Amino acid sequence: MLTSTVEPSTAARTRPSYSTFPVSVVRLQRRSESFVRVTFGGGSLRDFGTTGLDQRIKVILPLPGIGVSAFPDGIDWYASWRALPEQLRNPIRTYTVRAVRPEAAEIDVDFVLHGDGGPASRWVAGAAVGDELAIVGPHVEAEDPLSGVEWRPGDARTVLLAGDETAAPAVCSILAALPRETRGSAFIEVPCAADIEVTDAPAGVTVTWLPRTHTRRAHGVALSDAVREWTALHLAGRAAAGSVSAVSATEQNDEDDIDIDHGILWEVPQQRSTDDGLYAWLAGEAGAIKSLRRFLVSESGIDRRRVAFMGYWRAGRAELN
Ligand SMILES: Cc1cc2nc3c(=O)[nH]c(=O)nc-3n(C[C@H](O)[C@H](O)[C@H](O)COP(=O)(O)OP(=O)(O)OC[C@H]3O[C@@H](n4cnc5c(N)ncnc54)[C@H](O)[C@@H]3O)c2cc1C
Known part of the structure; x- marks a missing residue:
């Protein structure tokens, strides 16, 4: 009952x-x-x-x-x-x-x-x-209507969304709801080209589907390459505009040793951004997301308060309850 x-x-x-x-x-x-x-x-x-x-x-x-x-x-x-x-x-x-x-x-x-x-x-x-x-x-009458929602961009108007097939439903829903003036990119890695969907997204947000069968590469590789390339261009653009705001790895109190085989990789900013800068959202296989986290936070100096990292599943391990 x-x-x-x-x-x-x-x-x-x-x-x-x-x-x-x-x-x-x-x-x-x-x-x-x-x-x-x-x-x-x-x-x-x-x-x-x-x-x-x-x-x-x-x-x-x-x-x-x-x-x-x-x-x-x-x-x-x-x-x-x-x-x-x-x-x-x-x-x-x-x-x-x-x-x-x-x-x-x-x-x-x-x-x-x-x-x-x-x-x-x-x-x-x-x-x-x-x-x-x-x-x-x-529940429609929930006291907190955002309970169970991690997309919290605040005033950010440049977005990076990246996920594998398990995150595709979330990425597509978020894209359809974005304010039309939003700019940025979404990368969605899927098993094959037949999995590509027509996506409703603002004109300023480029949506790139990454079918693995096209590249014959392992899970997460195409997504990783795409995010790395986008981040390099984004940071170069900000540097050219004189608005570099990268923070050092030390300042970020990095905790790269998260044990994704015994815990859940789930790191989401609690405070909403009050400027119109970058907000990034990454979800998918925990090993792939952990390595993207290391790249964005430790190597690229992107402020971790601007990025939500979520391990949606872990290769070789059933969901923990
Ligand atoms: C917030 C959140 C939202 C999610 N949304 C979706 C969604 O909308 N659609 C969706 O399909 N999934 C989604 N997932 C992922 C889904 O919960 C996992 O894939 C889950 O493990 C599937 O359960 P299962 O019983 O099939 O496999 P499990 O019993 O959990 O795992 C059994 C085996 O299958 C492997 N495995 C699990 N998922 C995959 C996969 N996708 N590809 C290859 N191997 C896999 C595991 O590594 C394990 O070895 C979401 C997860 C989270 C945390």
Whole structure:
């Protein structure tokens, strides 16, 4: 039985930021070689929050024979879920809301197909209309409507967005919501050319898709090269304009030894930028993002308060819950 509930960190709030929404699959669309769009429906989704951007959600996957019936509700759902015997503990995975249609009580989520090595990818490969799951996501009346959203550019008007296929839904949602005067670049690395989508972005933001099959290079290499090249040009442009604001690695209190095999790479600026300079957002495989973090912060001296770095998954390791 699933009813409204909240994330542990928000339990003290008067109004919960997150709720549990019982859902079923209403449509499945194979978007491309690597992506399946799942449309979830359910009456309670009329109360789903609509901020969009890189809004993250938890997808509660069904267990054979019992579906999501054992998934606990209430404020302490997470602690209760952890206390369940393993055979009753539904797999939980993190995804991005690609579209929200409260009037139709529907949301879309774009899943990457990456084989049968994980419960989410395995589920979506065999998903059928009518499958019942649950989504833990933002409530429309949440006290903090930006809970679970990391895109916080403040007044920045030059943006750099970079991500792999798991970040493509977030990057596309952010691009579509950018103020039209925004300038900058977005780089999206995907498995193959068929995964390229038509993207809605301001005229001043260049969107570059980087299909790996074109280059036959390993995951993250094309993204890394593109970000390095863009950063060199950006810094050269700022130097030519006499507005260099790089800070030294020491000043940045760099912590490059983040252990991405036992922890989560998640470093996002807490304060919003109050000038119209750069804001960068990078998400994808943790090893690739960690190396981009080192390049931008330690080698290029970009102020880490201007960059959000997020390890969305880690090669060779299932999502930690
Ligand atoms: C905030 C956030 C938003 C996200 N949004 C999306 C989204 O919208 N769409 C999306 O598809 N993913 C998204 N992800 C990534 C997704 O949560 C992970 O890919 C997750 O590990 C998938 O779960 P799984 O059960 O399929 O695999 P797991 O059980 O977690 O992992 C099993 C194995 O598969 C490998 N693996 C996991 N993901 C991939 C991959 N993409 N390619 C190759 N190997 C992989 C792991 O390294 C591991 O070896 C997001 C992650 C975060 C943190």
